[in-house]
Amino acid sequence: MPHLANIVRLGVKELWSLARDPIMLVLIAYTFTVSIYVSATAMKETLNKAPIAIVDEDGSPLSARIGESFFLPRFQAPVMLSAADIDAGMDAGTYTFVLDIPPDFQRDVLAGRSPAIQLNVDATRMSQAFSGSSYIQQMVLGEVTDFVRRHRGGAPAPVELALRARFNPNLEATWFGALMEIITNVTMLSIILTGAALIREREHGTIEHLLVMPVTPAEIMLSKVWSMGLVVLLAAAFALLGVVRGVLHVPVEGSVALFLAGAALHLFATNSLGIFMATLARSMPQFGMLAVLVLLPLQLLSGNVTPRESMPQFVQMVMQAAPTTHFVALSQAILFRGAGLGVVWPQFLALGAIGAVFFGISLNRFRKTISQMA
Numbered sequence: 001m002p003h004l005a006n007i008v009r010l011g012v013k014e015l016w017s018l019a020r021d022p023i024m025l026v027l028i029a030y031t032f033t034v035s036i037y038v039s040a041t042a043m044k045e046t047l048n049k050a051p052i053a054i055v056d057e058d059g060s061p062l063s064a065r066i067g068e069s070f071f072l073p074r075f076q077a078p079v080m081l082s083a084a085d086i087d088a089g090m091d092a093g094t095y096t097f098v099l100d101i102p103p104d105f106q107r108d109v110l111a112g113r114s115p116a117i118q119l120n121v122d123a124t125r126m127s128q129a130f131s132g133s134s135y136i137q138q139m140v141l142g143e144v145t146d147f148v149r150r151h152r153g154g155a156p157a158p159v160e161l162a163l164r165a166r167f168n169p170n171l172e173a174t175w176f177g178a179l180m181e182i183i184t185n186v187t188m189l190s191i192i193l194t195g196a197a198l199i200r201e202r203e204h205g206t207i208e209h210l211l212v213m214p215v216t217p218a219e220i221m222l223s224k225v226w227s228m229g230l231v232v233l234l235a236a237a238f239a240l241l242g243v244v245r246g247v248l249h250v251p252v253e254g255s256v257a258l259f260l261a262g263a264a265l266h267l268f269a270t271n272s273l274g275i276f277m278a279t280l281a282r283s284m285p286q287f288g289m290l291a292v293l294v295l296l297p298l299q300l301l302s303g304n305v306t307p308r309e310s311m312p313q314f315v316q317m318v319m320q321a322a323p324t325t326h327f328v329a330l331s332q333a334i335l336f337r338g339a340g341l342g343v344v345w346p347q348f349l350a351l352g353a354i355g356a357v358f359f360g361i362s363l364n365r366f367r368k369t370i371s372q373m374a
Helices: 002-019 022-031 034-041 061-068 083-091 105-110 126-149 173-204 206-211 217-247 256-280 284-300 313-321 323-335 341-373
Strands: 052-056 097-101 118-121
Touching: 002 022, 002 173, 002 217, 022 034, 022 173, 022 217, 034 173, 034 217, 052 061, 052 083, 061 097, 061 105, 061 126, 083 097, 097 126, 105 126, 118 126, 173 206, 173 217, 173 256, 173 284, 173 323, 217 256, 217 341, 256 284, 256 323, 256 341, 313 323, 323 341
Parallel strands: 052 097
Antiparallel strands: 097 118
16 A cells, blocks of 8 residues: 555656646647647548649530539649640649640540540649549540540449448548547657656656655656556547547547557556656657657557558567557557457457566666666
8 A cells, every 4th residue: 555655646746747847738738639630631641622724725525524524622623724834833833733635636536546635743742643643544534435425424334343331431531540640649648758757857856856765666667657648548538539529520439448448558568668768868859869769660560551461571570569559450440340348358468468568678677777876
């Protein structure tokens, strides 16, 4: 009981210290509100409102029909240009696509001469350039084919493919982006908060005060783990219920409580990792640089953005020791597919084991650091 009381009191001290740090409070508020909203709505991976211009040197019904096929939400209303204005518009970045229809285009099509249409693409806008160019080619070929046949549509296909998109029927990128941003931010904030808490103790000289108190290194470390983990857990719950469900109207299929339980295990591992990194760094700038080196591979190779099955086998094996790999897997299973504990228990078990190992390594390093300071 005395040890538990020490852990609780030291944790409350950490919470008061965090409350007096306005920069950290702003960071937490921004990360679990504005950052999630922007990530879900502002960075669309699909073609959306792409600016396009058309140079109609033919002026025929077919060229007009091609121009009328571009409309929202994939494209903005086409702007009619002259051939002399193409380079200026592309150089200024005003248009992502410029479609140049040559003279006598309709006559050559009807005569079977296979005329060429020039499509200019601004490849610096990579997300739109790749999908948009292929989409424009299909649209133009479709309009030309229908014009030649004198009617829209073709012969019925011998086999009909019935598409069923589960868990996200309309393939809304917002659903995926919002939830994955929460998962990413949980990892990032947990490492930053615990590491900053220890470095703040060292810079302010309060770590020496703790050394003369009847507390053990394990109690000091556990107090930082539970207090900073509680802050991140509450912020994640608010983001999931208030921002994702309330503002973005993204449905959450599974149990929020089960997800938060998995997040708590994940926080145990990442908070321990944050303390370990703080014992290696001598100042906050050094800790920031170290955090970048650690967070980037943890996030990029965890399956958060790219499926792990598409990664090299060696990377998949190495990332089994990372807590983010298992946290992403259980989060996607619970939040997207409504999985229960019977499905995600292997990830829970792996997170518990990884957290225990990380905590043991961090505690050993923390004891050595304190002994050197003493």
